Amino acid sequence: MVLKLHGAPYSTCTQRVLLVCKELNLQYEFVNVNIQTGEQKDPAYMKNQPFGQVPFIDDDGFILFESRAIARYLAQKHGSSLIPVTDLKKVALFEQAASIEQADFDPYAYGYALEKIFNPAMGLQPNDAFTEQLKGTLEKKLQGYEAIFAKQKYLAGDEITLADLFHLPYGVLITNALKFTGLTDSPNIARWWKDITARPSWQAVGNGA
Ligand SMILES: N[C@@H](CCC(=O)N[C@@H](CS)C(=O)NCC(=O)O)C(=O)O
Known part of the structure; x- marks a missing residue:
């Protein structure tokens, strides 16, 4: 299943993840969360992001939030030199x-x-x-x-x-x-x-x- 990124396009934290998706040339589906109307505080949303914030990812059922943690996960998963892992x-x-x-x-x-x-x-x-x-x-x-x-x-x-x-x-x-x-x-x-x-x-x- 394609990676799903739940976020708001002009939120800085979502941009941090989008940037890494572009760096890695990943296919992803962007799921727009309307942070103006407070969609991120819906109980259903908060099951995936308990702080009621964007972004989070759903990678074939694996849920991860915190933009920097997502970036690290994606870079490591795809073997990118953007994150050193061996030396x-x-x-x-x-x-x-x-x-x-x-x-x-x-x-x-x-x-x-x-x-x-x-x-x-x-x-x-x-x-x-x-x-x-x-x-x-x-x-x-x-x-x-x-x-x-x-x-x-x-x-x-x-x-x-x-x-x-x-x-x-x-x-x-x-x-x-x-x-x-x-x-x-x-x-x-x-x-x-x-x-x-x-x-x-x-x-x-x-x-x-
Ligand atoms: N440390 C979190 C911060 C997340 C965060 O602050 N998200 C902001 C957008 S940049 C947000 O959801 N704001 C709306 C709110 O807090 O209700 C991350 O890096 O993912």
């Missing part, structure tokens, strides 16, 4: 890179987007002091990225991995919608960012495929 040191460097994204990038990029995009869309006022703090912390964290990219092409070494791709949905959102310059104004980060945003997989997802 212990490469695996460790990949885990380091994946942790950087989740600890040093996502909380601040997501928080910034929440305060300035998602909350205002629901009629909530952004907390300006908190927003500045999130943005400032993200800029500071990116100095660490600049130091890493002065020595290597990608976050886990000289080969691209899922850890790089995981940055795309929120990185592009804050760059485009909030004119955040942290991913484009330092030479080595800018080189990395240009490289990963130009990938055909992201071009397809960013254009709504």
Whole structure:
């Protein structure tokens, strides 16, 4: 049975999985979940995603949620070099890179987007002091990225991995919608960012495929 991806096309977490489906050239059926009307909170939906969020996959009856876990599962299942599995040191460097994204990038990029995009869309006022703090912390964290990219092409070494791709949905959102310059104004980060945003997989997802 073809892989089913339950998600919302413009949700960043769904995009993270779509991107990997495109990278791997997978056949999949997209099952649209209307998060505007709260379909993700239906009890039937929550049997598959107990937190009432998108996305989840149904791979021939195997249900999996959490966008990064789905990406890792699909990449490993299809033997992709986007996730190293045999060389212990490469695996460790990949885990380091994946942790950087989740600890040093996502909380601040997501928080910034929440305060300035998602909350205002629901009629909530952004907390300006908190927003500045999130943005400032993200800029500071990116100095660490600049130091890493002065020595290597990608976050886990000289080969691209899922850890790089995981940055795309929120990185592009804050760059485009909030004119955040942290991913484009330092030479080595800018080189990395240009490289990963130009990938055909992201071009397809960013254009709504
Ligand atoms: N850590 C989860 C986060 C999932 C998540 O936050 N999904 C958002 C869309 S990006 C969502 O479903 N929002 C609607 C809601 O929470 O009701 C993942 O990566 O899959």
